[in-house]
Amino acid sequence: MPLLSRLLVILFLLFAPVQAFAVNPDEVLADQVLEARARALSAELRCMVCQNQSIDDSNAELAKDLRLLVRERISNGDSDEAVLNYIVSRYGEFVLLKPRLSVRTVLLWGAPVLLVLAGGVSLLVFARKRTGLPTGSKLTPEEQARLSELLDK
Structure with missing residues (x-):
């Protein structure tokens, strides 16, 4: 294997994204069906500390507490929707x-589109109004005479 190929393979292995699941073995439920539900729900919930990771991927203490809470609610017989509603009621939609x-x-995502459309419409209306307006004042009789004199030459 040429040196360049080996180097590329080594670089790929060093920089390849490695999924670091933060779920500890002591958190895993004995029932595989319930554990699969818990993992699916954990993947939908944001870590409030990391903010760009799910609680399933985060090592933060709050994420661990939320994973345990999800597993506890599932073990108590709550549906997936009930678990999500409970956590949203405590932490808000941001979770x-x-x-x-x-x-x-809808307002959050639609407002920029509406603002751009309103700006475009106002630009069109403003441009149409400006085309009908005269651009200057009428020439005075002296200016008109001077213009006629220059054009006749």
Whole structure:
């Protein structure tokens, strides 16, 4: 194997993204079905400390507490929706990595589009009004005579 190929393989292995699951063995539920549900829910919840990781991927203490809370609620028989509603009621919509569709999220995502459209419409209206306006004042009789004199030459 040539040296360049070896170097590329080594660099790839060094910089390849490694998924670091933060779920500790003592957190794992004995029932595999419940554990799969807990993992799926944990992947939907944001770590409030890291803010760009799910609680399943985070090593923060708060993420661990939330993973344990999810597993506790699932073990108590709560549905997935009930678990999510409980956590959202405590931490707000921000805890969800994929926010639910509501009036607030529609306004949040739709406001920039509406502002751009309103700006475009106002520019069109303003441009149309300006095309009909005269650009200057009428020439005085002296200016008109001077212009006629210059044009006749």
